[in-house]
Amino acid sequence: MKREDYISWDEYFMGVAVLAAKRSKDPNTQVGACIVNKSKRILSTGYNGFPYGCSDDTFSWDREGEDTKYQYVVHAELNAILNAHGKSLEGSRLYVDLFPCNECAKAIIQSGITEVVYLYDKYADEPETIASKKMLNAAGVRTTQLNLHRDTITIDFNRNK
Numbered sequence: 001m002k003r004e005d006y007i008s009w010d011e012y013f014m015g016v017a018v019l020a021a022k023r024s025k026d027p028n029t030q031v032g033a034c035i036v037n038k039s040k041r042i043l044s045t046g047y048n049g050f051p052y053g054c055s056d057d058t059f060s061w062d063r064e065g066e067d068t069k070y071q072y073v074v075h076a077e078l079n080a081i082l083n084a085h086g087k088s089l090e091g092s093r094l095y096v097d098l099f100p101c102n103e104c105a106k107a108i109i110q111s112g113i114t115e116v117v118y119l120y121d122k123y124a125d126e127p128e129t130i131a132s133k134k135m136l137n138a139a140g141v142r143t144t145q146l147n148l149h150r151d152t153i154t155i156d157f158n159r160n161k
């Protein structure tokens with residue numbers, strides 16, 4: 001008889017997004033994204049971080065002041081789109097833990113992604129998120145909040161020891 005406690009496709013793809021977020025050096029909000037095609041194949045992943053050549057140790061991670069991370073950071077969704085290196089994303093689905101901002105929404109729409117699956121929406125009242133929803137809705141990109149039946153998935157590197 002087959003195992004019954006295997007993870008669902010949604011848990012798998014969101015799990016990959018959450019794992020990608022663990023690569024982020026952002027001290028406040030780590031975001032991960034995973035793009036999946038209609039055949040349930042992962043096309044790309046990304047997380048929020050500075051561009052190549054812009055050191056995590058010298059560029060600012062500040063949230064306020066003259067020199068902030070917002071001027072430099074590449075968002076998880078855009079990184080995932082760029083990491084696909086021109087592969088067609090037409091009709092694909094993007095899993096991301098945080099609801100995408102307006103700039104990511106533009107890239108999502110233009111790249112042909114047709115569904116955004118997200119976990120939380122902590123900036124729902126910000127103008128960027130409101131604009132994002134307006135654009136995604138106008139462009140016919142579905143947005144689905146995932147309601148998972150478990151809070152954690154354990155990754156155990158020692159299970160065979």
Ligand SMILES: O=c1ccn([C@H]2C[C@H](O)[C@@H](COP(=O)(O)O)O2)c(=O)[nH]1
Nearest residue numbers: 026028029031048075076100101104
């Ligand atoms: O669509 C989005 C929106 C934001 N991010 C990243 C950008 C920043 O690194 C953090 C947000 O930092 P706060 O300190 O919570 O303002 O999230 C993203 O990757 N995608």
Ligand SMILES: [Zn+2]
Nearest residue numbers: 075100101104
């Ligand atoms: Zn964004």
